Amino acid sequence: MRAFVLASVLILAACGDAGGGVTSDVGPDSDGSSTGGATPTTGDIGTSDTGGSDDSGASTGPAGPLMPDPGDPRYALVDELVQLDGSQSSGAVMYQWDPGDGSGPGPKGPSPVLEVSYAKPGRYKPILTVFDEQGDSLAAGVTITVTHAPSWVPRHSSSVVRVGARVAVVSPDSNEVMIASGDERGFAVERHVKVGERPVTVAAIDAEVLAVVAQDDASLQFLRADGQGGVTQLALPPASRPYGVVADGETLFVGLQATGQLARVDFAGGNPVLEDILDVGPDVRGVSLLPDGRVAVTRWRSRPGGATVWAVDPQGGMVETWSLAFDPQAASDTEVGGVPSYLGPVVVAPTGDAAVVPGLQANVGQGLYLNGEPLAADLTMRAVVAYLDPQTGGEWFDRRKQFDNRGMASAAVHSRFGDYLYVATRGPRTVERVDVFSGDVAGNTFDAGYAPQGLALSEDDRFLFIDAYMSRELVVHDTRVFDEPTPPLARLQIASKEPLSPEVLRGKQIFNDSADPRISKDSYIACAHCHLEAESDLQVWDFTERGEGLRDTHALRGHAGVGDGPIHWSANFDEVQDFENDIRNAFGGSGLLSDADWSSGTRSQTLGDPKAGLSPDLDALAAYLATLTDEPRSPFRAPGGGLPPAAEAGRLLFLSPALGCVSCHKGPRLTDSEFVDPGVPLLHDVGTLGPGSGKRMGKPLTGLDTPTLHGVWRTAPYLHDGSAADLEAVLTDKNAKDLHGVTSSLTPDERADLVAYLLCLDGEVD
Structure with a gap:
């Protein structure tokens, strides 16, 4: 058998100083060859002609000071015979091995060799104790990583x-x-x-x-x-x-x-x-192959009850639904409850018997209205990895891992034997290495670049490739020094030429960043963690402690910053720079404005003195949002881009004075959102306010800002509190008094036509 020596530094953090003795470093395969998907085995541990053992394996007592040498860390298979060899120790006449499997130390003897097998996967730490002729002893440990093939x-x-x-x-x-x-x-x-x-x-x-x-x-x-x-x-x-x-x-x-x-x-x-x-189902995103021939597909954004993964039989077309449960636990300083969302793809381990799904756990069950607990900056969200069985789809809920001081897990990849999992955290700019056996973080790299969103490993595990999308870099790390503050081996430019202006690029970086303490306390919240890719997370948050109430997240694409008028359901911002208030309060950051500028006049208030022109970074954020002018094309349109017949009939209903839709949803952007006087927005009570609607800037909420209808095909649920699951509910259950358009007189077919039209709205003027 050939020794499998780890090609990366996966062992360094795990080896420790077993028994208070000496540990060994780990290097790549000595010949530089790739081990790829080959089966790991223990190696034949050869004896040295001058190294202190005879042909029988008994020690000959080499000269020199007493120094244990338990050999190199290595991989082995479950139940495979592993030869532990301490013959390279110096000054020893007697040897004692503790195989690290819980059986305890064996007897002392003249042989430096112990053969042992391990019944379960794990990272075992055998300890060699050596004795000299005077009876003095020293101990050292080695790590044996045991996996299934x-x-x-x-x-x-x-x-x-x-x-x-x-x-x-x-x-x-x-x-x-x-x-x-x-x-x-x-x-x-x-x-x-x-x-x-x-x-x-x-x-x-x-x-x-x-x-x-x-x-x-x-x-x-x-x-x-x-x-x-x-x-x-x-x-x-x-x-x-x-x-x-x-x-x-x-x-x-x-x-x-x-x-x-x-x-x-x-x-x-x-x-x-x-x-x-x-x-398959709505909002499909990540795609993975499963060992049984099916294809796993994740739902990108979750509903409050839980997250969804589908297992699709590509031949028969059968679709099985798997669920990742809502976590009901109370938030603490290390974990939060909530629903996993912004799911990445299912990442199956090389052993084929386990899989993980990276994402963000959104604590949407907490808030002063929902449970009496404020939604503080460090309690709002956590980067999360969910573990599941790739055969049955059952989640191992007790293994779900949250990352402290990390807001979103964006990608994951296993080491070639499945014993380590590398996880990118998007806003904090880190990659975490998780020991799969213990579930603990065993090393990480900081400042991986803005918005790392993809990971890959070289075939021998030595090199980790990080797609630092917003730094425009492919970052290459040597995993042998992964748990040390070592600079990357390379930062390669992804784009041949930067396509954005410096200000817009900087704004996009700020939008996606939570590592900057000016933006977020403890790296949890970035703008993109609720608006990834400038979309909506489709969640309803309890913002009562902000002086608001239950609020469904708006999408930002197509709105061009303040291009559609005031910001938010209650029109409580009149410039993008007002997000300084969220940064300093809800995000827990120190702010992009100087404290002097922040405290000047009424600038610390939204709708107060203008903040524009005082902070280059805050202005860059506004510049980036102003570029978000396009709406994704609706898939409900006819193939040529026009309206299908049902939608055309619905358009006529929408324009009908009898329904009154266009009295508020008017003009090319289908909204009358505006300030009628400085700081005084045009609000409408359309009969949807309820106990959870809360207030506006801490004062009574008399109505709501009119949102554009463009893009509603991709932003369910609807209304300010997300209480309408679909557009049919908006027109019926949530409009019993005809305050939101006179829809009670519509026949079911007419309502269907109107919904068909609304689902086609994507920025085009029909």
Whole structure:
């Protein structure tokens, strides 16, 4: 047998100083070869001709000071015979091994060798105690990591992927894929390849060919990593907003977020063909292969009752629903209750018997109205990883892990034997390494770059590739020194040319950041943690302690900052710079304004003295939000982009004076949102206010700002408190007195037509 020596520094934090003695460092495979998915085994531990043992294995008592040497850390399989060898110790005449399995120390004897096997996976720490001729003793430990044999090659959607000896990463803002290569001598960019609009994920079909999802193009783009040939495009359903892609040989699966479907694409012979489209469920996002041949698809944003994962049989079309439960626990200084949301893909371990789902646990059950407890900055959300069985979909709820001082887990990847899990936290800019056996963090890297959103490991685990999207960098770390404050091996530019102005780029970084103490206390809350990709998290938060009430999160895309008028349901902000109030209060940050500027005049109040022009970073945030002018195209429109017949009939109803919709939802943006006097907004009571509606800026709430109707196809639930699950409920159950348009006289068919029209609204003027 050949010794499997860990190719990364996975052992360093785990070895410790067992028994108060000496521990060994860990290096890569000595010949530099890749171990890949090979089966880990213990090695034949050879004896040295001059190292102090004879052919029988008994010690000959080498000269020198007493010094134990328990050998190198290594991997072994469950129930495999492991040879522990202390023959390289000096000054020893007697040896005693404690195999670290709970059985305790064995007898002292002249042989430095003990053979042992381990019945369960784990990180075992055998201790060797050596004795000299005077009876003095010293001890040292070694780590033996025991796993089941890797049986699965994990494949899940990601923004960065290995392709043969190279690594590829998408650049959404510059519409490119960057391809790099390297080794311990250094890494370099090979090329940038232009692809479709807003590439979001990439998959390796084989060692050379890549498939890239261009979300805004609704297409798959195919290219060779070596730069040969051009880019081939396969059109996916219009306005389907594809996201995750994963390859199973020459078969690819693509999640269609806007339509709630899974597309199956055949790439046999290099000719992509759209073979099938399967209905799954709303808001599909991450896509993964499961060991039993099914495809796991995650629902990106969860409903309050729990998170959803679907297991799809790509042949028969059967869809099984798995759930990640709502956590009812009371919030503490280390954990919060709530629902896992913003789910990444299911990440299956190489052993095939466990999987994790990264995300954010949103504490939407807490607030002064909901449970009498304020929603403080450190109690609002936590980065979370949920564990589940990839065969049955059952969640191991007691293993769900929250990360203290981390607000959102955006990506995860297992080490090649499944004993470590690397987790990217988006706002805090870290990557955490979790010991899967203990569940503890065993090393991390800080300042990984703005908004890390994708992770990949080299085949031998030595190099970790981090897609630091908003730093425009692929960051390469040597995992052998992962738990030390060591700079990365490389920072490679993802974009060939920065597509945004310096101010807008800076604003986008601030929007996505929670590591800056000016923005957030203890790195928990970033703007993007409720508005990832400038969308809504589709959650309802209790903002009673802010002087408000239950508030459904608005989407930001299409609103152009203050382009639609005042901000929020109660029109309590008149400039984007008013988010300084949320930063200093709800986020717990020290603020982007100077304290002197903050305390001057009425500037510390929203709707007070203007904050614009006083902080370059606060103005940059406003500049970024002002660029959010586009609305994603609605998948409910006709293929050519027009209105289908039912929606056209609904449009006529919408415009009808008898219904009165356009009395408030008027103009191109379908809103009358405005300030009628300085600081005095136009509000309407449409009969939806209730006990949980709370106040406006601590004063009575008399009405609500009119939201635009553009984009309602993607923002359910509806109304200021999220109390309407769908548009039908808005028109019926929540409008019993016809205060929100005169809809009681509509027939069921007419209501269906009106809903069909509303679902088509996406910024176009019909």
